[in-house]
Amino acid sequence: MxxxxxxxxxxxxxxxxxxxxxxxxxxxxxxxxxxxxxxxxxxxxxxxxxxxxxxxxxxxxxxxxxxxxxxxxxxxxxxxxxxxxxxxxxxxxxxxxxxxxxxxxxxxxxxxxxxxxxxxxxxxxxxxxxxxxxxxxxxxxxxFDTAVNTAVEAIDKIRDTADAHDRLFIIEVMGRDSGYIALHSGVATGAENILIPEHKTDIEELISSLQEKEKRKKLVNLLVVAEGDDFGGGNEVAKLVKQKLPNADIKVCILGHIQRGGAxxxxxxxxxxxxxxxxxxxxxxxxxxxxxxxxxxxxxxxxxxxxxVKETQTIDPEWLKIVKILAS
CATH class of the missing domain: 3.40.50.450 (Rossmann fold)
Known part of the structure; x- marks a missing residue:
């Protein structure tokens, strides 16, 4: 009973x-x-x-x-x-x-x-x-919904500054083992690329994409990086990009715990x-x-x-295709 x-x-x-x-x-x-x-x-x-x-x-x-x-x-x-x-x-x-x-x-x-x-x-x-x-x-x-909307609001504001100064902004969002905040906020803000733990980053492909956009005079570029990305987060990605694109004006913004708080x-x-x-x-x-x-x-x-406790929610690979197409 x-x-x-x-x-x-x-x-x-x-x-x-x-x-x-x-x-x-x-x-x-x-x-x-x-x-x-x-x-x-x-x-x-x-x-x-x-x-x-x-x-x-x-x-x-x-x-x-x-x-x-x-x-x-x-x-x-x-x-x-x-x-x-x-x-x-x-x-x-x-x-x-x-x-x-x-x-x-x-x-x-x-x-x-x-x-x-x-x-x-x-x-x-x-x-x-x-x-x-x-x-x-x-x-x-x-x-999740609050956290991702907080990230979107912040990234939208950063885009204004990126546009004013023709800068490449690398924005690190939370996600040590999960890329959902990066994926959703990146798609919603028109990021050029999104780096997440679930998908191995091809740094050469990333650099090639940025170089191609530089030739097209696409001066506003946003990269959204989950903190658990295999290259180690925003600062590490910025170092690698700077090595390949020494003339690029690169800024890093780590949103951090601001994503956890708020109404x-x-x-x-x-x-x-x-x-x-x-x-x-x-x-x-x-x-x-x-x-x-x-x-x-x-x-x-x-x-x-x-x-x-054994299963995690996986990211549909189609989302990565969507990111690539919409950022072209």
């Missing part, structure tokens, strides 16, 4: 992403609507180990849907990797009577949830909260709200627990946690 979930813990883990607060709000208010007690766990798995948890009411999440970051904070927790750490976390949850968990984060967070749920009798639901959009089993991740977009607020609501409904029903809930073709989609 399935155990009835009566008390839910909610935490955010890993890198922060705009929309996490909207997801927390949805979990708390849906839980309270159904008469459940909801506890906020501060600083992710570290808060479970440190017993840093508190009961949340509807008023606890008032006026947060528009805020970036996460009111529950987030932290990396090496102690949770060890069996002793997870046992301590479990004992703290049991003291409070928490018998269901909602984990908002990325693949590292889900590895922790999957391990924890396999060892103890607390069902977990994962919600994909990551600006990288690299989780398989969902078309959207909480935070979440409408889309991120909607995704987060829908997923937070679905997490509580799923814990109550009890038949699809220990899953990551995503959205595929505008429908809720459930992926077992052990599968979610």
């Amino acid at each position: 399935k155990k009835k979930v009566t008390k839910i813990g909610v935490l955010t883990s890993g890198g922060d992403a705009p929309g996490m607060n909207a997801a927390i709000r949805a979990v708390v208010r849906t839980g309270n609507y159904y008469g459940l007690e909801v506890f906020g766990i501060v600083r992710g798995y570290q808060g479970m180990i440190d017993n840093d948890m508190y009961k949340m009411e509807n008023r606890s999440v008032a006026n947060i849907i528009q805020r970036g970051g996460t009111i529950l904070k987030t932290a990396r927790c090496k102690e949770f990797f060890e069996p002793e750490g997870r046992k301590k976390a479990y004992e703290n949850l049991k003291k409070l009577g928490i018998n269901g968990l909602v984990v908002i984060g990325g693949d590292g967070s889900f590895r922790g949830a999957q391990k924890f749920s396999s060892e103890f009798d607390i069902p977990c639901i994962g919600l994909p909260g990551t600006i990288d959009k690299d989780m398989a089993g969902t078309d959207f991740t909480i935070g 979440p977009s409408c889309l991120d607020r909607l995704i987060a709200s829908r997923l937070g609501y679905a997490a509580v409904e799923t814990l109550i029903q009890g038949d699809k627990v220990n899953t990551m809930i995503g959205i595929v073709n505008n429908q809720l989609h459930y992926t077992p946690l052990d599968q979610a």
Whole structure:
């Protein structure tokens, strides 16, 4: 017989992403609507180990849907990797009577949830909260839309300066292992080339393309580079290009953590709200627990946690063809 979930813990883990607060709000208010007690766990798995948890009411999440970051904070927790750490976390949850968990984060967070749920009798639901959009089993991740729009806004402004000075701008965006922010922002801003971790960069082809555009007097050139590109990010790419094009006026702009912050977009607020609501409904029903809930073709989609941590969303090669054609 399935155990009835009566008390839910909610935490955010890993890198922060705009929309996490909207997801927390949805979990708390849906839980309270159904008469459940909801506890906020501060600083992710570290808060479970440190017993840093508190009961949340509807008023606890008032006026947060528009805020970036996460009111529950987030932290990396090496102690949770060890069996002793997870046992301590479990004992703290049991003291409070928490018998269901909602984990908002990325693949590292889900590895922790999957391990924890396999060892103890607390069902977990994962919600994909990551600006990288690299989780398989969902078309959207909480935070990606805001992050990519932040990058687009910045790159549009840089284009104005590039045009005024006839410069080549190399813009580094976030994406240590995933090129989605680079790909989407690059296509949306008309970048001449986009360098991503998933595709090996042919530096000679890149130089040849820039030289050809130089001959055509195409003076405004933008290269968007994911930080995890195989050449090492914006500064390293700039050095290589400068060696081959010594007369080029090259500037590098690293957008960095500006992409993580700021008010979440409408889309991120909607995704987060829908997923937070679905997490509580799923814990109550009890038949699809220990899953990551995503959205595929505008429908809720459930992926077992052990599968979610093994798969990543791949980039369709056709996008690279689109980039090449539109930048010609």
